[in-house]
Amino acid sequence: MMENSNLKTVLGEIEALRIKRQREFADQPHPCLKRFTQQELNDEACPTYKNLLVGRSRRVPNRQTIFDIAEYLECTTDERNDLLVAAGYLPTPTEWEGSAMELALDAAQRTMKSIPFPAMIITHSLDIKGYNEPFRRLFDIPLDHHYDDNMMNSVDFHFSYELPIRSRSTFNKAACDQWKAHAIAGIQSFKRNHVLSRYDAWYQKVIDKAEQYNVYEPYWNDHHRDGKGSMDRTQTILARVESSGELVPVGYKQISVSPTSHVYPQIVVFLPVDPAARKVFADLGCPSECVFA
Numbered sequence: 001m002m003e004n005s006n007l008k009t010v011l012g013e014i015e016a017l018r019i020k021r022q023r024e025f026a027d028q029p030h031p032c033l034k035r036f037t038q039q040e041l042n043d044e045a046c047p048t049y050k051n052l053l054v055g056r057s058r059r060v061p062n063r064q065t066i067f068d069i070a071e072y073l074e075c076t077t078d079e080r081n082d083l084l085v086a087a088g089y090l091p092t093p094t095e096w097e098g099s100a101m102e103l104a105l106d107a108a109q110r111t112m113k114s115i116p117f118p119a120m121i122i123t124h125s126l127d128i129k130g131y132n133e134p135f136r137r138l139f140d141i142p143l144d145h146h147y148d149d150n151m152m153n154s155v156d157f158h159f160s161y162e163l164p165i166r167s168r169s170t171f172n173k174a175a176c177d178q179w180k181a182h183a184i185a186g187i188q189s190f191k192r193n194h195v196l197s198r199y200d201a202w203y204q205k206v207i208d209k210a211e212q213y214n215v216y217e218p219y220w221n222d223h224h225r226d227g228k229g230s231m232d233r234t235q236t237i238l239a240r241v242e243s244s245g246e247l248v249p250v251g252y253k254q255i256s257v258s259p260t261s262h263v264y265p266q267i268v269v270f271l272p273v274d275p276a277a278r279k280v281f282a283d284l285g286c287p288s289e290c291v292f293a
Contacts, residue, residue, distance in 0.1 A: 134281075159183075175237075183219050236250065241279065
C-alpha cells in the first residue's frame with residue numbers, strides 16, 4: 001500500500017512539473033526542441049512512464065530513474081528533492097542558506113583570522129564573502145573596493161579589467177597561457193562539482209556573470225582541459241615588492257580549507273612556490289620559511 005501511495009504522489013509531482021515546463025515554453029521553442037510530452041518523457045527518461053500512468057505497472061521508479069526524470073524536466077535542486085521524497089527516497093544534500101550560511105561564514109571568518117597567508121572566503125556560487133589583509137595587498141585590491149550583497153564573485157576576480165589581477169597574470173605569452181588554462185580548469189571543475197544544480201537560479205547567475213565578461217563560449221564550453229589531469233597548478237602574477245615598489249613575477253599555488261562539515265563556504269589560501277614569491281609573501285607578514293608542500 002505504501003508503494004502505491006508513493007507512486008500516486010510521485011506521478012502527480014512529475015505531471016505537475018511536466019505541465020509547468022510545457023507552459024514555460026508555450027510561446028517559444030525549447031533550445032533542445034523538447035516538447036515535454038508524456039511520450040517524450042517515456043522515451044527520454046522513463047521507459048515505463050506510460051504504463052505507470054495507465055496502471056499497467058505499479059512499481060515506483062528506482063532512484064536513478066527519478067534522477068533521469070528530474071534531468072529531463074530540468075528540475076532545480078528543490079524540485080528534484082521533492083520528486084525523490086515523493087518517491088520515498090532520501091533527498092540530495094543542499095547548500096546552506098539564511099542563518100545557517102551566516103553561522104558558517106562566521107566560522108570561516110574566525111578560521112581565516114588564524115591563517116598567516118593571503119586567503120579569501122568563497123561560497124558554492126563563487127561569491128567572495130571576505131578576505132584578509134595579506135590577500136588585499138598581494139592582489140592590490142583597492143582599499144575603497146567595498147563589498148555588500150552584490151559583492152565580488154570569483155569570475156570578477158579572474159576576468160575583470162577593473163582589478164589588476166587579469167593584466168598582471170597575462171603579462172607575457174607563457175603567463176597568459178597559464179592564466180587561460182587555469183580559467184578553463186576552474187570553470188570545468190565548477191561545472192563538474194555542481195552538475196546537479198544546473199537549473200538553479202544561483203547557477204544561472206554564475207553563467208550570466210561569465211557572459212558579462214564574454215568568456216562563456218571560449219572558456220565555459222572548452223572541454224579539452226577539464227581540470228582532472230595532472231596539469232601544473234602553479235600560477236604566476238606580477239606582485240609588488242613593498243620595500244621597493246617594483247613589480248616582479250612570482251609563483252603561487254592555492255589550497256582550499258573547509259571550516260565546517262560542508263564543502264562551502266570554503267577558505268582559499270595562497271602559498272608561495274619560488275624564492276621571489278617567498279620574498280614578496282614575507283613582506284606581507286607571512287612566515288618567511290614557508291615552502292609549498
